Amino acid sequence: MILTAIELAERLGGTLTGDGSVEVRALESLFAARPGDAAFFKDAKYAAQLAATKASVVLVSETWQGTCPAPAVIRVPDPDGAFARAAVWFAPSPPERAPGIHPTALIGRDVHLGASVHVGPYTVIEDGCVIGDGCVIEAQVFLGRQVSMGEGCHIYPQVTVREGCILGCRVVLHSGVRIGGDGYGYTPKVAADGTVTIDKIPQLGIVELGDDVEVGCNATIDRARFGRTRIGNSTKIDNLVQIGHNVQVGSCSGIIAQAGVAGSTRIGSGCLIWAQAGISGHLEIGDRGQVGPKSGLAKDVPAGEYVLGLPAIPRREFAASLLVPRQIEKLKRQLAEIQAELAALKS
Amino acid sequence: MILTAIELAERLGGTLTGDGSVEVRALESLFAARPGDAAFFKDAKYAAQLAATKASVVLVSETWQGTCPAPAVIRVPDPDGAFARAAVWFAPSPPERAPGIHPTALIGRDVHLGASVHVGPYTVIEDGCVIGDGCVIEAQVFLGRQVSMGEGCHIYPQVTVREGCILGCRVVLHSGVRIGGDGYGYTPKVAADGTVTIDKIPQLGIVELGDDVEVGCNATIDRARFGRTRIGNSTKIDNLVQIGHNVQVGSCSGIIAQAGVAGSTRIGSGCLIWAQAGISGHLEIGDRGQVGPKSGLAKDVPAGEYVLGLPAIPRREFAASLLVPRQIEKLKRQLAEIQAELAALKS
Amino acid sequence: MILTAIELAERLGGTLTGDGSVEVRALESLFAARPGDAAFFKDAKYAAQLAATKASVVLVSETWQGTCPAPAVIRVPDPDGAFARAAVWFAPSPPERAPGIHPTALIGRDVHLGASVHVGPYTVIEDGCVIGDGCVIEAQVFLGRQVSMGEGCHIYPQVTVREGCILGCRVVLHSGVRIGGDGYGYTPKVAADGTVTIDKIPQLGIVELGDDVEVGCNATIDRARFGRTRIGNSTKIDNLVQIGHNVQVGSCSGIIAQAGVAGSTRIGSGCLIWAQAGISGHLEIGDRGQVGPKSGLAKDVPAGEYVLGLPAIPRREFAASLLVPRQIEKLKRQLAEIQAELAALKS
DSSP states (O other): OOEEHHHHHHHHTOEEEEOTTOEEOEEOOTTTOOTTEEEEOOOGGGHHHHHHOOOSEEEEETTOOSOOSSSEEEEESOHHHHHHHHHHHHSOOOOOOOSEEOTTOEEOTTOEEOTTOEEOTTOEEOTTOEEOTTOEEOTTOEEOTTOEEOTTOEEOTTOEEOTTOEEOTTOEEOTTOEEEEOOSOEEEEEOTTSOEEEEEOOOOOEEEEOTTOEEOTTOEEEOOSSSEEEEOTTOEEOTTOEEOTTOEEOSSOEEOTTOEEOTTOEEOSSOEEOTTOEEOTTOEEOTTOEEOTTOEEOSOBOTTOEEEETTEEEHHHHHHHTTHHHHHHHHHHHHHHHHHHHHHHHO | OOEEHHHHHHHHTOEEEEOTTOEEOEEOOTTTOOTTEEEEOOOGGGHHHHHHOOOSEEEEETTOOSOOSSSEEEEESOHHHHHHHHHHHHSOOOOOOOSEEOTTOEEOTTOEEOTTOEEOTTOEEOTTOEEOTTOEEOTTOEEOTTOEEOTTOEEOTTOEEOTTOEEOTTOEEOTTOEEEEOOSOEEEEEOTTSOEEEEEOOOOOEEEEOTTOEEOTTOEEEOOSSSEEEEOTTOEEOTTOEEOTTOEEOSSOEEOTTOEEOTTOEEOSSOEEOTTOEEOTTOEEOTTOEEOTTOEEOSOBOTTOEEEETTEEEHHHHHHHTTHHHHHHHHHHHHHHHHHHHHHHHO | OOEEHHHHHHHHTOEEEEOTTOEEOEEOOTTTOOTTEEEEOOOGGGHHHHHHOOOSEEEEETTOOSOOSSSEEEEESOHHHHHHHHHHHHSOOOOOOOSEEOTTOEEOTTOEEOTTOEEOTTOEEOTTOEEOTTOEEOTTOEEOTTOEEOTTOEEOTTOEEOTTOEEOTTOEEOTTOEEEEOOSOEEEEEOTTSOEEEEEOOOOOEEEEOTTOEEOTTOEEEOOSSSEEEEOTTOEEOTTOEEOTTOEEOSSOEEOTTOEEOTTOEEOSSOEEOTTOEEOTTOEEOTTOEEOTTOEEOSOBOTTOEEEETTEEEHHHHHHHTTHHHHHHHHHHHHHHHHHHHHHHHO
């Protein structure tokens, strides 16, 4: 989409000043904008960015008084909201995923495909899968035997879901997601002669994702040793997250990028596991518990508590621990004073 | 597989009490079980979970006395072992990977395929590859030129192995594994006029995986600058692990999820690198050495030592460092006492 | 490539001593070499490795005096340089990616393919893509609608680039890279009756990679909420790195393996983000700033500063913090001395 400043002002119901013929091809922040971009200015703390912006058009409030290097300015009642509305117009055209099975898609025996399903090219759906109405399964996806999913799921290109795993309705899996891998489970055995062998523990369970679960690019969720690794309704998992076997996560929780959860840990509902956090196995995190970024959790978290650090401790304690160097300096000073007093007493 | 409680009791040689007609479709823990699941109870510390379980059937010991909300109970000599046996019956049917080359698989020139090899749909095997007897190469795999693997390997869907890499026998690569990528190797160059260019260092070596190596989903192992990045026999690498160029790992070691090992580091045999640990380049970890979870290793680890922390230090020292806040409190109290005594002396 | 020691000596213009008939198939370090490998010896600190090497041939300096277990030794003026030259001869044959479109590649409508483009098997290029001259797009790649790339790009197997994203010239994307995923952006909503729903924030922008950007295996770069997530010219991103939406990175910066950068953070030019570092959102890192390995960054970094730790602090402060246990021991000793003096004074 390309709009002139005039056209953009009309669509937004705003008032244009400056050169109405400049073209807008994309939206950007004041800082990152280049010629051809529109940006918005709302908060006085970005005045320096406004003064230096390379945007062709800036949306400002109706009461704004000032100068701006952009060739065109559009006054609107709510620059932030106008910007959000305009963002949709400039977004890349969403790909069309019309119902239909691409001729190169391979559909196994006894597969149930719901109404209005899209299956992209070079996708492989193995025997016995059940695909709900309106699902979009893009190109180059692999669904193992007897995978099932509810209606309205969206599986992006190059996802793999291994045999037997169950997805609820409206699940979104981004490219590179791996559902149902074996994970890490071995038993070392030392023979009488000292030879060590590493026996694999069979991983006989599945992964079950609730309704409205979304999983980010290249995240991995391991199948259960037995039973189910389970992610509750509306829980969102970010890119490159690792979920171990038999982990249970409640509903409406979030697990941010590159965090990892080891086997059999239970995470409640409304929890937030921040980026790059690591959670040991067999722990329990109560509802609305939070584990801070980069923290390493080695014990349970009560409901509603926010823990932080390595190992993770309650947030207040962590803040206190940051004062250690200052406390040591103070102790040194006090000691020196005491030593001086002692010397005075003795002399 | 669906079994009634009666059928399950018969198969296990156990004694049924309660409603023998309830159906079992899956196994689960007492805590996570839902109607249709069987669970087991062995350890008194899970009595509260037993009292609240939603399982349809619970396996208990022959001597168990108590009550249980499940409609059916089966008494067996060893509930834990019976559960493990039953797990196999309820596991999702393993996919069939019969010998044969799918008609859509693309096999290059001069490829040697051993006996009874399975090659799945849309897999690409480039010129000069050598595939041992009985290998299973699933759908959508990419094997670059002159990749070789011994007998009995299992390559899951959507794995890539780049040119020249060598896999031993019975190697398992899970979905999304990347063997033989270039990794990170550049030389910045500053010209006389201050212009910086970033030259790529050619990565001319390969990756060599020993027998019985297993690599988890989306893990990456970089090719050597020259020679070989080498993973020894029976070493197991978990999901999302990163192994840099020219790393050498011995046999029977384990590298847990999301850990990273930088270039040219040597890890011995029987070592354990815990989840999210990071290991700098050009280090040496002796046999049976361990690097704790989330630790950052910046120096060598002697054989048999367990190091922990950021930077990683021997486990005892790390434990001591956790006492710092308590030690500071004690120092403060002692100082206050001394100050009081001093004041008393002076008055 | 297999060369005898004689042939290798001739190619290098070196002087052979020992058994000229031994064959060399690969190059390795002295430590890792096995029979059939050539290694080099230059630095006296590796004398012990030389004495124990299993290499068939060792390259040494012309002035070297000593003994060596290898069956053949080749004297050259510059062993290091000779080794680097030989490395090219033994490297696995680079795959041929001749211009041409594989018959199984699917090319959408209105796709512009430049001159001499290679498109590998089972690759999907959707409508409206623009591919510059000389690009190599390997097997099983997915390019969404209206993706564009400049000349000379190299896209390895099993990469996905989602709709609308823009790549400069000579961009290299390694296997498993995910460009343009949605990332993590949600708004929790609590209804009057306490029901929580999690609304997805549309991600309407794109990813733009500058010229000469290289992205390692399984790394993920999220599309912008609006505008562009942008990586500057010659910036190099290592394996398994996560870049959040609207992140801006300057030119000639490096982001090492498994590091993560949260949304809207701005990283300057010539910066280095070390392995497994984590950077919070909405921060600014000045030119040539560095964030140390495994560090967790929670505030801005001035130009040229190196920060380290959890949370990250200037390098000198971090070094000081490592002395805390020693300082506490010293404080304890001093206190004990004072207590003894006090006791003496009172008695």
